[in-house]
Amino acid sequence: MPAIAPAPAARPPATVTTAAGHEPRIATLANGVRLACVHVPQAETASVSVFVRAGSGHESKLTSGLSHVVEHMVFKGTATRSAERINLDAERLGAEVNAHTDKDHTAFHMRGLARDVSGFIAMLGDIVLAPSFPEDEFERERQVLLHEFTEDEDDPVSTAFKLFDHASWGAHPLAQPVIGTRRNIERFSRADLVNHVQRQYGGPNIVVAVAGPADVDTLTRDVEAAFGAAPALAPNTITTPTFGGGIRSKAMPGSSQSHLVMGFAVPGQQAGDATAAVAAALFGEGMSSPLLGELREKRGLVYYAAASADVLDAAGQFVVEASTAPAQLDECLTELARQLALQAERITPVDLERAHNQLLVRRLRALEEPARRLESAALDLFIHGRARSLAEWRDTIAAVDGERVRALFQRMLAAGPALAVSGKVPRGLRERVRTLLAAQGLRCD
Template sequence: MTFSPDSDLRVATLGNGVRVVAMRLPHVETASASVFVRAGSQHEGSRDNGISHVVEHMAFKGTATRDCQTINLDAERLGADVNAHTDKDHTAFHMSGLARDAGAFVRMLADIVLNSTFPAVELERERDVILHEYAEDEDDALATAFKLFDKMCFGSHPLAQPVIGLRRNIERFSRDELLGYVASRYSAPNVVVGVAGNIDPDALVREADAAFGAMKGGAVNAVEAATYVGGVAARRQPGFSQTHVVLGFPLPPQGADDHAGAVAAALFGEGMSSPLLDQIRERRGLAYYASCSADVMELGGQFVIEATTAPEHLDAYIVEVGRLLAQHAGHVDPVGLARARNQIAVRLLRADERPLRRLENAAQNLFVHGRVRARTELIERLDAVTAEDVRRAFETMLAAPPALAIAGKLGKLPAARYADVLAGALGRRASPAPVAPLAKAA
């Protein structure tokens, strides 16, 4: 095993390739343990889209030695919270409770990740639960807009696929398919075990070695980088009185370590004094909710502007956002730049105060960069971003075809109409990107 030199942080690589992160946080009396698996919707084909999410649900439904009731009781009799989530780039399993039980959390999570049996009878019950979750997601206009947005950004690449998957896949997945997916994706080089809290880091590394040291090896779950496409899509959803809009542009992926896009997003639309909120909400009343963020992933990045507006304000909203973007491609306000840097620094500090968030950040660092980067390193890189770097980031984004997704209440005009409005707002003569047919709710 190899270790990092930090006395309160241990990063160990077990003999089989499993990485272990143990963080001592002496100011808390609790501990959180997580297992991160580099298997998410970006690792799925179209026929198995959604299988990572189904595996996450089913992992708690029985192991070789415990049924689902025992799994829940074993955690809750210790007062522990149990949770899990699936994302595009990973699946994670969590337990949080008293620090003295951290070793037990690692052992119980190992049982869930390594020994799940996916009982057929439980699969049929859980299938209905997941289909209810799917229906809720389909009924959410903002979630629909984001799914359309991902498709417009990345086209047919797996990164464009929804984490929850496709209904027909959820209805079809068999126990054998789940077991086969786990056998092919859940291997030691794709796993990070993390523990944070008032713990002995060395002792928890030993616990992780005992629990995961025999996990099978294998190759890293690699996927080719996504190619950004751009395009416009719209979907009418009956029953909604407002329109949800997601507009975005490409950013470099995580591996590029380019922070200008993140600073640009904070400058443009984080906080009430940001240009987006000040102009769209405070001065023009075009939306109650609007925000801007940089979603930088392993395979690609997105500069994301989202808002909820009234259908009659949609054109004006798109025009004003286009004007603001063009303005920032010409000049970046130094006061706004300082505000953005400070907001990002505070966000990083707050994330460090949440053990599970710290563990997830560490796991993503290991998956992408092969090491856990110190918070001070990230803040230094952000502080090094200049006004010219940010201006250039806006200029580069606006040279690419935008991705625009609209869902909720829409008029009878075709999606091409919104493409032309956006083209005009960005100072272009023709439709800025391919246009998808106007879709109805599924």
């Protein structure tokens, strides 16, 4: 079957930016493809990831789930290699191969011995730019995808998050689940996959990220050889959605717990504002946080609860998730609303100090993990056009004081949340939830 990549041609040289300390060096090819090189001289292994700015947030209703299908199918054959050959070529080198799809990107990973890094780049270039999407492999993989869809559909926690996204973003693409819909998985054709790659896999939508002992000049030549023929496409973007809110619920037979997800709109990464990240760490990270300290440690209302700032380039969500017994759901939501309201009144210095230090430790640990370090650099390049330094990140976090956090809680509570409950759902949930949240001054239309 024909390859998707165009024939190679003479190309101008790449441009390379300098970097200080442990920050990645960036090289940009003439077609807009970028290399992010994290030099780890002492490493015996190397990690190579290809990030493509194509995810469920870039899809229409008719193409929902297509990025995820392509992620599966690129491993099923290229213009020169079968699926069996792809697997063998990686595994005979001892390499780990993986991939994932998110709302804002798709990524393909290989990790193995540092001496094989050039081969990893070449192999990833082959599967990303020249997938053949054989029909027989597609029909087999379609069944695998449908099994995955059924598992996801039966998971009450995943269901709660999908309901929450729909309450948050309505008909916007960010509300669509990465896995798509059953109907789309059943009807997608090979032509849909080919068209997706041709429209989205190229230019500034691709970042090749490498962590290991190889130098940037050598890696740039490898990336040029593997990705230099990619088309110079326009950058993919996601429009900023309008936050909706309200309550969604779904009872799921066989579930004995109630799973809730509550959240609020916060600015996207383009705003360069770290307040939501600090607020989430302050509210729900660690047993001394208000969320876990009150709901779990003092009241025994939950086993698991967490707060996070899920921030994409165009929009963000401050998210609280928890699982509780159905009989304790009312008390859990009441106490959750009360704790949120307390943060809008006052942020204690010790809580702010804890949040700052927890974020710092998390960031430093991420710098020690190649996969997370590469993803951070790639997403920075997609969103900001550059890889932010640790010093810049520290300054951004340090600038978030207690007043900024308190003001964010005030704005979130005034605007009202989106709330989703799945699993064991008590009767009359919506009206009862509106009433008990209103008693805490929290509107949930």
